[in-house]
Structures are given as C-alpha cells and as structure tokens.
Amino acid sequence: MIRIITILFLLGCGVAYGQIYYEIDKECFNLRDINVSYPDKNILCNLNFGEERKISTQVIKNYLSKENWDKLPSTSSFVVVKRKGVLVKEDDLKNLFMGYLGKKFPDLTFEIVKVSTGVGITASAIEDISISFPDKPFGTVYVDLSNGIKNYKVYAYIKAFSRGYISDSKIEKGESVLGKIKEVQVEVTNLKDDLFLNNFDAIAIQPIPKNRVITLKMVRQMPEKMKGEKVKVIYNNGTIVLEFEAVLMDDAYKGGRVSVKNLSSDKVLTGIYREGIVYLE
Known part of the structure; x- marks a missing residue:
C-alpha cells in the first residue's frame, strides 16, 4: 500500500500510480520538458491555468527520432501535463469586485449578495484576473473576467448604497423640504431617479409620504419669489x-x-x- 501512494520523481517529472506527471508554468508543453536533450518543440499548447491534459507516449514519439525513444519514461502509455494555477473561489471574486467598485465609485458602498460562475475559474494568481463591469455595476449584472487565456462571464447580484435623504414626515405639494427630511444610507440598487442631495433649497412638486426616498423628480429648486407674489x-x-x-x-x-x-x-x-x-x- 505504501508503494502505491508514494510519488517518485524521475527526470523532472512525477510518477504516481503508474502515471508520468509534469507540472509546468507556461502555456505550452515542450519536448524539452521531458528531456533537455530533446528538440525545442511544443507538442501541446493553449493550456489553461490549473488544466490537466493527457498525451499518449506514441504521440510524443512521433516528434522524435527512434534513437531518442529510449529516453522516454516507460512506466506508462501516456503522460499527464498540468499547468500551474490557482482556483478562484467565490470569496476571491467578491474581494475583487469590492476592490474594483470601491475605486470606481468612492461615494457608494456595496454588498455583494450572490456570485455564480457556473464553471471553475483558474488563474496564475488571483490578482492577475482582469475585470470588466457593465455601465450600471449593481443589481443583476454579468461581469466579464479574463485570466489572460480564457474568458469567463460571472453572474452577480450586487446591492449599492449612497448617502441620501428620506422624508421625516409627510410633505405636501408646494412645501419646502427643509426640516422635513433626514440624512440616511439609501439603497440605490433599483432606484431609477437621481437622489436629491440637499445641495439647494427645494419644494415638493408632489405629495411625499413619510419615509420616502427623496429624488430630484419629487422636488424643484425653491424660487426666489412664488407665483402670486x-x-x-x-x-x-x-x-x-x-x-x-x-x-x-x-x-x-x-x-x-x-x-x-x-x-x-x-x-x-x-x-x-x-x-x-x-x-x-
């Protein structure tokens, strides 16, 4: 039993369970990864990070002259090639998204409710992943990711919050909002209108119930003089x-x-x- 689970190393490769195993840190597997005396010839390319592929030893022989066949490991009829890489987990994606959103929208705060990849995502390192968000980066969104070799589309549901105002009491049409609103953190995930940020005196252009988020469509600037004066x-x-x-x-x-x-x-x-x-x- 001990002999079965022991991994031996031979000519830079691992032998496990009778399989020849090569781990490389580049996109292509080269004959010289097997033996440095072999020709400089790529025999397998487009390996994604963390990806494993099998190659028949007969296929490898097709790239070699017969006098070089005896340098091939003879413990298996195929070899396993794996490109080094890390698996990108859900928490990794959330951290990446939060970092991106925090820099692009410093006046907002975010909560990433859900992330779904559908497939395993790998990369050379977490920080090497590039991200592309849609113009509105919250609510239901699909985020484009790339590890430099392969592109992915990730589903996410993201909540966004901003400093804003809600009505502290009912405000009648034509009334000033001053003294009748209070500043709070407002969820803007599905808010279609721009928030009123209290940077000008305003009056309501419609009745506003208590605890309603104040948007610019509900108010207008307080005139210097009112109609009828x-x-x-x-x-x-x-x-x-x-x-x-x-x-x-x-x-x-x-x-x-x-x-x-x-x-x-x-x-x-x-x-x-x-x-x-x-x-x-």
Whole structure:
C-alpha cells in the first residue's frame, strides 16, 4: 500500500500510480520538458491555468527520432501535463469586485449578495484576473473576467448604497423640504431617479409620504419669489422708463423668464426676473 501512494520523481517529472506527471508554468508543453536533450518543440499548447491534459507516449514519439525513444519514461502509455494555477473561489471574486467598485465609485458602498460562475475559474494568481463591469455595476449584472487565456462571464447580484435623504414626515405639494427630511444610507440598487442631495433649497412638486426616498423628480429648486407674489416691474427702452407693480404668474428664479399681470390694467406681460424685479423685454 505504501508503494502505491508514494510519488517518485524521475527526470523532472512525477510518477504516481503508474502515471508520468509534469507540472509546468507556461502555456505550452515542450519536448524539452521531458528531456533537455530533446528538440525545442511544443507538442501541446493553449493550456489553461490549473488544466490537466493527457498525451499518449506514441504521440510524443512521433516528434522524435527512434534513437531518442529510449529516453522516454516507460512506466506508462501516456503522460499527464498540468499547468500551474490557482482556483478562484467565490470569496476571491467578491474581494475583487469590492476592490474594483470601491475605486470606481468612492461615494457608494456595496454588498455583494450572490456570485455564480457556473464553471471553475483558474488563474496564475488571483490578482492577475482582469475585470470588466457593465455601465450600471449593481443589481443583476454579468461581469466579464479574463485570466489572460480564457474568458469567463460571472453572474452577480450586487446591492449599492449612497448617502441620501428620506422624508421625516409627510410633505405636501408646494412645501419646502427643509426640516422635513433626514440624512440616511439609501439603497440605490433599483432606484431609477437621481437622489436629491440637499445641495439647494427645494419644494415638493408632489405629495411625499413619510419615509420616502427623496429624488430630484419629487422636488424643484425653491424660487426666489412664488407665483402670486407682488413684484416691481420696470420697462426701459432707452427713451421711456416705466415702473409699476404686478403679480407673478410663475415662480421666479434668478435670470428666469416669467409672466406678470399688471395690477392696473390686468394685462399679462413677459420679462426677466433679477433680484426682486422683473425687467420687461
């Protein structure tokens, strides 16, 4: 029994269970891997990392002159060739994905829920694997991997989270959101709209229930003056200057076009709003 499980080494190869075994660290198996005096001739190529292949000794003899046949190991009718490599495990892929996503999206955090390869993935080393994510790298995604020899497609389900805001209480349409929202970590995995990041004063353009994630489609910038407020109107054509009071027919933003109704004539006019005044065109 001991003789059966013992591995012997002969001419740089291992003999186990009557098989001749060669482990190489390159893509092709060469005659000189068997014997350095043999011709420099590749007899098996395109070996993937960690892959094992059998070669008949008769096939090897076809590459040699008969006087070199006696240098072949004679313990088996075939040899086993294996290329060195490591098996890439699920945790290895998760670490690779997290590293890639963290660098590309520093403002987001991620949770890799599931990874499925379907086949064994091997490489020369874990860090040698190249990764290509789709434009939206979270939710259900298929990630392209390459070990330099073979390409793989890996399924993953990835959750993404961002700093954002939710409604702390119900917000009515037209109300300011200030004081009615709170900052939290928001899951954006399946969020279709851009988050509101509270970088401007805003009012709701629709009723917003409590605990709802706030997106830009729910709000708009707080106007400097609201529709219905009174403003001064100035008309100046270089010769005639007129000033009168009017009511805004639109919300007014700096530099924005608005309509106003003259309080005296009820006539509707259009102008540009700047610093509390509407300048007629």
